[in-house]
Amino acid sequence: MKFKRHKWRLSSSTKLPLLVLLLMGAISVLISERVLSRLSNGQEEYLQGLSSTYLDGLSASVVPAVLRKDSWEIFDTLDRMSPKNIRIKLVETIVTDTGNVVLAANKPLKHPTLSKLAAEFGSRFVADRAVLDVESNLGFRMRSIYHQGKEVGRIYATFDALPFLQERKNVFYTLLFTNAVLTLFIASFGFFAVRRMIAPMRVLEEHFLDAASGELKAISRDEFPKGQSDASRMFDAFNKLVESEQERGKLVQNLAREERLAGLGRLASGMAHEINNPLGGMLNAVDTLEKHGEKVTTRQRSISLIRRGLLSIRDIVKATLATYRPERDARDLTRQDFEDVALLLKQELMRRKVDFFIDLPSKRETFPNIPAGPVRQAMLNLCLNAISISKEGSDVFLTLVEDESYYNLSVTDNGPGLGEVPLAIIEADDKIQVPDDMSGLGLWMVREICSEIGATLSAKEVSSGGTEITLRLPISGKEVVKDAA
Amino acid sequence: MPSIKKDTSFTRREFIIGSTILSLFANSIASAASEKTIRFGLTPVFLNEDLELLSAITSYLEEATSHKIILTTRRTYQEITALLLSEQLDAAWICGYPYIKYQKDLELIAVPEWNGRPEYQSYLIAGKDRKVGNVDDLIGDIHAYSDPDSNSGYLVTNALLHKKGTSSDDFFKKTFFTYAHRNVIRAVASGLAQSGSVDGYVWEVLQEIDPKLVSRTQILEKSEFFGFPPIVATRKSSKTTEIQTLQKALFDSPNSASGVKMLKYLRLSGFAQPDVQLFDGIAAQVKLLDNGS
Numbered sequence: 001m002k003f004k005r006h007k008w009r010l011s012s013s014t015k016l017p018l019l020v021l022l023l024m025g026a027i028s029v030l031i032s033e034r035v036l037s038r039l040s041n042g043q044e045e046y047l048q049g050l051s052s053t054y055l056d057g058l059s060a061s062v063v064p065a066v067l068r069k070d071s072w073e074i075f076d077t078l079d080r081m082s083p084k085n086i087r088i089k090l091v092e093t094i095v096t097d098t099g100n101v102v103l104a105a106n107k108p109l110k111h112p113t114l115s116k117l118a119a120e121f122g123s124r125f126v127a128d129r130a131v132l133d134v135e136s137n138l139g140f141r142m143r144s145i146y147h148q149g150k151e152v153g154r155i156y157a158t159f160d161a162l163p164f165l166q167e168r169k170n171v172f173y174t175l176l177f178t179n180a181v182l183t184l185f186i187a188s189f190g191f192f193a194v195r196r197m198i199a200p201m202r203v204l205e206e207h208f209l210d211a212a213s214g215e216l217k218a219i220s221r222d223e224f225p226k227g228q229s230d231a232s233r234m235f236d237a238f239n240k241l242v243e244s245e246q247e248r249g250k251l252v253q254n255l256a257r258e259e260r261l262a263g264l265g266r267l268a269s270g271m272a273h274e275i276n277n278p279l280g281g282m283l284n285a286v287d288t289l290e291k292h293g294e295k296v297t298t299r300q301r302s303i304s305l306i307r308r309g310l311l312s313i314r315d316i317v318k319a320t321l322a323t324y325r326p327e328r329d330a331r332d333l334t335r336q337d338f339e340d341v342a343l344l345l346k347q348e349l350m351r352r353k354v355d356f357f358i359d360l361p362s363k364r365e366t367f368p369n370i371p372a373g374p375v376r377q378a379m380l381n382l383c384l385n386a387i388s389i390s391k392e393g394s395d396v397f398l399t400l401v402e403d404e405s406y407y408n409l410s411v412t413d414n415g416p417g418l419g420e421v422p423l424a425i426i427e428a429d430d431k432i433q434v435p436d437d438m439s440g441l442g443l444w445m446v447r448e449i450c451s452e453i454g455a456t457l458s459a460k461e462v463s464s465g466g467t468e469i470t471l472r473l474p475i476s477g478k479e480v481v482k483d484a485a
Numbered sequence: 486m487p488s489i490k491k492d493t494s495f496t497r498r499e500f501i502i503g504s505t506i507l508s509l510f511a512n513s514i515a516s517a518a519s520e521k522t523i524r525f526g527l528t529p530v531f532l533n534e535d536l537e538l539l540s541a542i543t544s545y546l547e548e549a550t551s552h553k554i555i556l557t558t559r560r561t562y563q564e565i566t567a568l569l570l571s572e573q574l575d576a577a578w579i580c581g582y583p584y585i586k587y588q589k590d591l592e593l594i595a596v597p598e599w600n601g602r603p604e605y606q607s608y609l610i611a612g613k614d615r616k617v618g619n620v621d622d623l624i625g626d627i628h629a630y631s632d633p634d635s636n637s638g639y640l641v642t643n644a645l646l647h648k649k650g651t652s653s654d655d656f657f658k659k660t661f662f663t664y665a666h667r668n669v670i671r672a673v674a675s676g677l678a679q680s681g682s683v684d685g686y687v688w689e690v691l692q693e694i695d696p697k698l699v700s701r702t703q704i705l706e707k708s709e710f711f712g713f714p715p716i717v718a719t720r721k722s723s724k725t726t727e728i729q730t731l732q733k734a735l736f737d738s739p740n741s742a743s744g745v746k747m748l749k750y751l752r753l754s755g756f757a758q759p760d761v762q763l764f765d766g767i768a769a770q771v772k773l774l775d776n777g778s
Contacts, residue, residue, distance in 0.1 A: 072629065072661045072668065075677045109676035113627050114659060 016194040021187040028179035032172070039171055040132075043164045047088065047130040051141040054083050054090075055155055059145045062095055066103060066145055066153040071113050074104035082106065089160040091138065095145075096154050103153065117156070125156055137162045200231035204238060211242070218242045256445055273347050274316045278309030285309075319343045333370040335360060338398065341379050348384065353392045356383070359399040367400075367407060370473055374449045375409070381442045382411040382469055389415035407473040414466040418459055426459045426469070446471075522553040523727050526565040526577030528632075528714070538750045545743040549734030552727055560664050562634035569719060576718040576728055581767040582636040584717055588768075592723035593759030594716040595735040599686050603757040606685035607637030607708040609645075610673050613701045617680075620645060620706055628657040629672040629681035632664055636767050641708045642682040644770040667691060674701035686713070690752045712763030716756070 058081050065073035074095045083090055094105040096117055105111035124133065125142035132139050139159035144151045203223050210217060218239040225231045285302035292298040319340035338358050349356050379398065386396045394414040401408045418426075425443050450457045456472045525546065527539075539556055546554045557574060559565045566583045568574045570590055584591055596603040611617050611626075620642075631638020639662075646656050653660055661678070663669050666687035672678040685707060692699040716735060718728045735756040738744030748755065 070661060071627070071659070071677060072663045072672055075672065075675070076663075076668065079671075104677060107676075113677055 016190065016198070018187075020190040020194075021183060024179075024183040024186055028175075028183055032175040032179065035175060036168060036172060039168060043168070044130055044132060047132065047139050047141075047159065047161070047164065050088060051130050051139070051157060051159065052143075054081075055141065055143040055157060057081065058093070058155060059143060062155075063145060063147050063152070066095060066097070067147060069097070069103055071104045075106070075108070078104065078106040088139065088163065091158040091160050093158075094156040096156065098151055098153060100154070122156070132161050132164065134165055137165055139164070200225045200235065204234060207238060207242075211245075216242055216245055259442060259445070269347070271316055271320060271344075271347070275313050278312045282306045282309035315343060331372050333367040333372045333375050335365050337372050337376050338379075338400075341376060341383065341398070344380060345383055345387065348387055349396075352387050352390065354387050354390045355393075355395045356387075357395060357397045359397060361400060361402055364402075369476055370407060371453055374453050375471075375473070378446045378449045378471060379409065379411070381446050382471075385442055386411050386413035386415065386467075386469075389413060391415070402475075405475055407475065409471040409473060410468050412462060412466060412468040414464065417461055417465070418467050418469075423459060426457050521727055522555055523550060523576065523731055524555045524557060524574045525731070526557045526559070526569055526574040526579070528559075528562045528565045528577070528579050535750075541743070541747045541750045545738065545741070545747040546731065546734055548743050549737060549741065550727070550730040552730065562632045566634065569717070572719060572722065575722050575725075576716060576731055578714060578716050580632075580635050580637075580714045581712050581764045582640050582771070583634045584715055585764055585768045585771050586634075588761075590719060591717045592720045593761060594718050594723065594728065594732045595756040596715045596759060596763060597713050597751070598754045598757050599713060599752065601754050602710075603713045603760070603763055604710040605637065605713050606710055607641035608683050608685045608688050608704050609642060609680065609706040609708075610670070610683055610688065610702045611680040611705050612673055612676060613703050615679065615703070617705060620649075623680045623705070624656055625658045626679040627659045627661075627677070628653070629669045629678035630660055630662050631666045631669050631681075631683060632662060635666075635684070636711055636714075636770075637684040637708070638666055638669060638682050640767065640770055640774070641711075644773055645706075645708075647774055670698060670702055674698050680705070686752075693752070709766060711766045712760075715759070715764075 058077070061077045061081060062074050064070075065077065078093050078095070082093075090106075092105060092107045092110065094111050094117065095103045097103055100117040100122060102111050102113055102115050102117055104113060111117070124131065124138075124140045126140075127142055127144070130139055130141045137160065139161035141157045141159070143155045143157075145153040145155060203219060207217065207219055219235045224235055282305065285305040289299060289302045293302075338360060342356060342358060345356060383396060383398060390396055390413045396414075397410070397412040399408075399410045399412065401410070422443050425447060447457055449455075450471060454474060457469070458472070459467060459469045462468050523546070525542075527542075539558075543554045543556055546552075557565070557568065557577075559568070562580055562583055565574070565577050566579060566587065569577045569579070570587060576594055578597075584593070599605055609620055609623075611623065617623060628642075630642070633639055643653050646653055649656075661672075663672055663681075666684040669678075669681040669683040670688060670691060673681040681702075688699065688702075688704070722728055734744075736758075738748055739755045
């Protein structure tokens with residue numbers, strides 16, 4: 001699994017102050033809404049009271065005139081009783097009969113006497129309640145005129161509500177400004193405080209992300225926070241973790257080396273047997289030459305025997321040198337490499353009584369761009385693995401199939417199948433993923449080789465029982481390796 | 486036998502007390518004689534709510550008559566006429582129409598002169614922005630009258646409509662009384678009424694005093710000239726010295742500073758000798774309407 005750093009992701013030192021900012025914003029909105037709502041209610045109550053006082057007085061004054069439908073008296077009363085020097089200005093007052101026919105208005109040209117009050121105008125009023133309209137900046141109030149308990153007329157009063165609405169606006173902007181300043185101040189403070197508090201966490205985060213990307217390194221003492229003992233303890237713990245992980249890595253490498261040496265030992269033992277066999281014949285031939293060298297036929301047969309024995313030894317040495325040369329063989333893979341592998345496995349196959357078969361594309365002598373050294377090593381490891389888990393008398397196949405872009409090199413056995421651990425090693429894409437119990441190191445080394453040469457490793461159960469492990473080698477292998485680097 | 490002597494002489498103390506009481510009583514009688522009052526009524530012909538004007542009238546008349554002047558104002562012509570006829574007032578400045586109505590009980594004292602003549606006109610006015618040419622265009626209006634006992638503010642228009650074969654109720658959609666000529670102008674200027682009948686003298690004077698108000702009206706028709714609203718007294722009181730003194734004071738008003746001040750307030754040039762014929766026009770209209778009704 002790869003950990004990627006996204007530039008757009010907000011760091012914790014930004015997220016937390018941002019959260020504080022949002023929270024403060026939400027609180028500001030809530031407080032502002034409550035204050036404005038309260039102010040609005042207060043203003044409407046004030047308007048209600050003020051308009052009630054005015055309309056009560058007016059109502060009492062115009063009752064006789066309304067009963068007589070005396071337009072002049074009503075007009076004169078409206079004119080004389082027009083409120084002055086109060087906070088709200090009266091825009092217009094209309095007195096109608098119960099059928100909403102205008103008896104008089106303080107602006108007769110707008111509301112002519114004896115005209116029917118426009119329904120649209122009347123719809124702005126709610127009975128006995130002051131209404132504020134923020135769009136027109138007007139307040140509306142209607143009051144019925146009663147005489148002996150009976151409604152005889154109505155008063156419609158329109159007030160200039162601009163001072164109220166202006167006050168609301170002023171309060172709103174004051175709240176907005178104050179809250180904005182407070183929020184910014186608190187958020188800035190929060191930003192710096194949180195940034196300082198979580199700075200060690202960021203360092204830790206960076207190192208964890210690096211570790212996840214395979215670059216495990218300890219936190220330097222310079223990065224240790226001053227005066228934050230908790231964070232320092234965490235850093236120390238992380239560094240100990242890094243130390244132990246690095247030691248583990250070294251251990252793995254040592255084990256791998258030892259494994260290789262062990263494999264080499266096994267092969268050396270096999271080689272000794274291979275050399276020993278012709279050596280016995282060759283010593284006999286030398287004895288024969290010593291005793292009966294004067295006989296031409298005997299001498300020729302002995303020399304021929306010695307020659308074959310020496311050739312056999314030469315092949316074994318050559319194959320071993322090709323596989324275990326310290327510097328990896330830079331040449332391309334050839335048919336001979338498969339034969340060498342078979343030669344090197346011979347002793348182990350005989351010991352395990354397992355048959356080994358190689359299936360290659362006919363006539364092809366070389367496989368361009370496939371590095372011989374690493375592939376031989378991988379083939380050898382896989383085959384040794386397959387032989388080790390195969391039953392006596394079973395078969396192991398080494399097959400190379402070529403398709404358009406890849407060589408598929410497969411080792412197939414008839415064994416009991418792969419366990420969970422080997423399968424995990426094959427499928428894991430983590431470079432430092434090493435088996436906890438250090439088992440399957442051979443397989444792990446094959447995976448390392450694959451990673452090195454840009455090949456992929458896969459495993460599957462075969463229908464007849466057993467396992468097929470495949471190396472998928474790109475035909476343009478070297479370029480891929482170069483690209484991967 | 487002892488004789489009883491009846492002492493009929495005053496003691497000094499009794500004399501002093503008695504003469505003091507007599508002196509106080511005599512003084513109070515003398516004071517009452519010199520503190521005669523003239524109760525003078527004003528109809529809302531003009532700016533009767535103007536306290537400075539009322540003060541100027543009182544000051545001049547008290548100075549000129551040496552009597553205490555009690556000015557009485559009422560909202561309607563009818564109230565002033567009733568007070569006069571019931572002798573609760575000694576004299577009053579009323580309209581020509583009630584004078585004609587109660588001519589047998591009333592005596593002309595003086596007739597104010599405006600622009601040098603004791604006559605005035607009635608104006609038919611309408612809102613400034615209305616496109617109207619004559620009285621016929623006012624049909625269906627809401628019309629403002631001044632007072633049912635006013636010549637210029639009611640009678641003239643009714644007589645005019647009567648001559649046209651109609652009546653105020655039929656011709657206008659609605660009429661109302663404002664009980665002051667100035668209020669007629671206010672009603673028309675504001676648009677409360679589309680037209681109104683008003684005293685020409687008041688309209689002209691207000692044009693000078695309150696041009697903004699008057700500028701929102703236009704004169705549609707001017708009537709013929711009628712006798713200016715006169716100062717009258719009951720026939721009984723007109724013979725008294727107080728009223729004769731008042732009459733003389735009115736005639737002499739252009740000759741004193743306070744008189745001129747009063748006339749200036751009233752925009753009048755003086756007071757003319759009573760001439761009943763000045764009111765023949767009003768009488769003719771009353772007769773016309775009486776016959777018509």
